[in-house]
Amino acid sequence: MTTIQQNLDTVRRQIALTAQQCDRDPKEIQLLAVSKTKPVIAIQEAIDAGQRLFGENYVQEGIDKIQHFADTPFADRLEWHFIGPLQSNKSRPVAEYFHWMHTLDRQKIAQRLSDQRPVGMPALNVLIQINISDEQSKSGITLAELPLLAEQIHSLPNLMLRGLMTIPAPESDSERQEAVFHQMTLAYEQLKSIYPQVDTLSMGMTDDMSTAIRAGSTMVRIGSAIFGARDYA
Numbered sequence: 326m327t328t329i330q331q332n333l334d335t336v337r338r339q340i341a342l343t344a345q346q347c348d349r350d351p352k353e354i355q356l357l358a359v360s361k362t363k364p365v366i367a368i369q370e371a372i373d374a375g376q377r378l379f380g381e382n383y384v385q386e387g388i389d390k391i392q393h394f395a396d397t398p399f400a401d402r403l404e405w406h407f408i409g410p411l412q413s414n415k416s417r418p419v420a421e422y423f424h425w426m427h428t429l430d431r432q433k434i435a436q437r438l439s440d441q442r443p444v445g446m447p448a449l450n451v452l453i454q455i456n457i458s459d460e461q462s463k464s465g466i467t468l469a470e471l472p473l474l475a476e477q478i479h480s481l482p483n484l485m486l487r488g489l490m491t492i493p494a495p496e497s498d499s500e501r502q503e504a505v506f507h508q509m510t511l512a513y514e515q516l517k518s519i520y521p522q523v524d525t526l527s528m529g530m531t532d533d534m535s536t537a538i539r540a541g542s543t544m545v546r547i548g549s550a551i552f553g554a555r556d557y558a
């Protein structure tokens with residue numbers, strides 16, 4: 326087993342253990358392997374260990390990887406999630422190549438993604454990004470803005486609203502962190518009661534994965550715990 330495969334194993338065990346501890350079925354929690362900045366050989370190792378869902382933050386880098394794996398026998402089983410900030414002029418390649426988009430926070434981009442989704446492809450699965458705690462961040466909308474954007478997305482033919490995503494500000498106080506995650510879960514449950522196809526709450530990264538699972542996350546986005554620290558140089 327390679328280091329990446331051992332890491333994946335550890336993360337999967339941690340997810341299962343945390344789920345058990347809070348009486349959740351581990352199958353309710355999907356693992357998205359965040360492979361940004363990492364080479365295709367690292368992704369291949371994860372694929373060989375059974376990983377199928379991958380998250381990428383940068384449009385061109387993501388597409389290069391999608392195209393690389395399009396020529397392999399696993400192509401049809403891989404699912405690519407765009408999880409980075411998206412400028413509206415970069416929406417087309419996301420609409421053309423990805424299966425999921427986690428950071429939708431504007432009607433204008435929703436409209437473009439729907440218009441640009443190629444004929445014959447299934448609807449693009451989208452999550453609305455909520456800015457739950459980080460006032461500094463320009464990404465994501467407030468919960469007050471959620472009902473309108475959800476309705477707008479729901480009316481677009483080539484998008485499928487699947488749920489919510491958040492990147493909370495780091496908290497040193499664990500009770501405060503839990504409260505923030507809990508707020509997201511309530512908003513998610515409410516959205517689900519209006520739109521029955523909603524089934525995904527994308528919440529939790531390497532440092533807050535267990536707290537997010539205890540609060541109700543259904544998809545954790547894990548990078549460094551699987552692939553090691555990133556080098557942006």
Ligand SMILES: *Cc1c(COP(=O)(O)O)cnc(C)c1O
Binds near residue numbers: 546
């Ligand atoms: C990089 C990134 C992750 C993974 O972060 P780790 O701390 O390495 O697990 C998850 N979600 C988003 C949106 C990211 O940009």
